[in-house]
Amino acid sequence: MSIATNNIAFNVDEIRKDFPILNREVNGYPLVYFDNAATSQTPKQVMDAIVDYYSNYNANIHRGVHSLSQEATDKYEGARRKIQQHFNAEKAHEIIFTSGTTHGINLVASGFASILQKGDEILVSALEHHSNIVPWQMLCEKTGAVLKVIPMNEQGELIYESFEELVSEKTKMVFLNHVSNALGTINPIKKIIDKAHEKGAAVLIDGAQAAPHIKADVQALDVDFYVVSAHKMCGPTGVGVLYGKEEWLNKLPPYQGGGEMIATVSFEKTTYADLPHKFEAGTPNICGGIAFGAAIEYMNSIGFEAIARYEDELLDYATLKLQEIEGMKLYGTSREKTAVISFNIEGLHPYDIGTLVDKMGIAVRTGHHCAQPIMDFYKIPGTVRASFSFYNTKEEIDRFIEAVKKAKSMLS
Structure with missing residues (x-):
């Protein structure tokens, strides 16, 4: 996918080449890294x-x-x-x-x-x-x-x-x-x-x-x-x-x-x-x-305007896909937000979902995210949090959605 900005093309496939870790496998699957709010990955230039x-x-x-x-x-x-x-x-x-x-x-x-x-x-x-x-x-x-x-x-x-x-x-x-x-x-x-x-x-x-x-x-x-x-x-x-x-x-x-x-x-x-x-x-x-x-x-060099536009696309895409899952509840539905999705599935513990999707190569964060007062407000133990960066793709989101569906069927 490409986004034009200031005469420079934002090309996620080219950007991903800057991040060697994105080429590795986890548990026999290509890594999907959706824990960017905890720490981002490091490009070879750094x-x-x-x-x-x-x-x-x-x-x-x-x-x-x-x-x-x-x-x-x-x-x-x-x-x-x-x-x-x-x-x-x-x-x-x-x-x-x-x-x-x-x-x-x-x-x-x-x-x-x-x-x-x-x-x-x-x-x-x-x-x-x-x-x-x-x-x-x-x-x-x-x-x-x-x-x-x-x-x-x-x-x-x-x-x-x-x-x-x-x-x-x-x-x-x-x-x-x-x-x-x-x-x-x-x-x-x-x-x-x-x-x-x-x-x-x-x-x-x-x-x-x-x-x-x-x-x-x-x-x-x-x-x-x-x-x-x-x-x-x-x-x-x-x-x-x-x-x-x-x-x-x-x-x-x-x-x-x-x-x-x-x-x-x-x-x-x-x-x-x-x-x-x-x-x-x-x-x-x-x-x-x-x-x-x-x-x-x-x-x-990539450009923060281009980054924001692309990440907004990822957020909108992932939100729509997740909402198709029965029993899924989103937390944090502000009109103004960055590319972070916190959610739970009714009857399932977030830790169990996180553990199972990891077995499929997908890294997400589970728990209270060092924000216990927020979880207390919602009266929940924690959430599954998927956080996206400019080097992530819609194809990775599709894999994530399928993994969540599979985890749900295994835990239900």
Whole structure:
């Protein structure tokens, strides 16, 4: 299938050649990988960047005067600039390398421990991953701040009117995801950011699930913090970024102490380095950062508009096909959503379905997807989640549907 965009043809068959893992078999069947919301697959262009680093200029960065160190530093800081440009941050030092989304959220939560006071309020949405719930609960325990929850409806959408009622001058921070990992719902984050700012609250957006599908412009959003992980975007595991407005990053204290984040050290007093190094203690995941830059380049070479259009086609196709299965119930039916389908079949446990389709070479996720409050809302133990990427095909969806039908007949 081809989609024309900016005079470049989107050809899924050609794209699939970039992903060696898609050629393997699982349990005697060609792999169908529908667990992209957990982690995306890695193209050879990103693997080449990893091999190139360890083969040709593996060295520690920033502190060395020798050539390898300087080359590694240039590549690492070049990756930071690529990420800055992708998210349209105003300044490169507003991009902080982290180990992933969870690290970025915890960094901000730790910083706000010195800002929040007893009785202050912070808002989190009912659609959050545990990583965007637990750090704020811990923060409330430390500070005496109060955590309030923006509720959701049966379609898996946030109830904006309830948010308007909850947010007030007492609200110091609002946290929510751009896209729900469990349901695929795209939240109206711009509207929420603007309303929160009217009340003087800062906003952190968990962009982990949005970043593979949506090119977020942090300046247009006017968001205070935006966090992502590379492994959702065709990059390696163990690396991500926190975007933060310079004014906020300057207000927050360092998250960790050690090398690189200091300006001067004596036994009497230590002064801290300027951004971004203030938040990047120790030797970073140099190769990971460089590979993240390569992944950003790769996805932009395909084009996010083309990716979104193609994935929407996959979502619509899979939704129609699944609805033909008797007893099937979809969770998360928001009009605005990414290519994620969560479902159950009446009388069957999602784990059993996932186990059986795996025997047919199909990888899906089952369980509560680190979003237990969502499952509690629907009064279910979990769901089967199929999440698609731009390298998946309708033919793979057909195989998936047949596998689900077969699993149903075996379990009924």
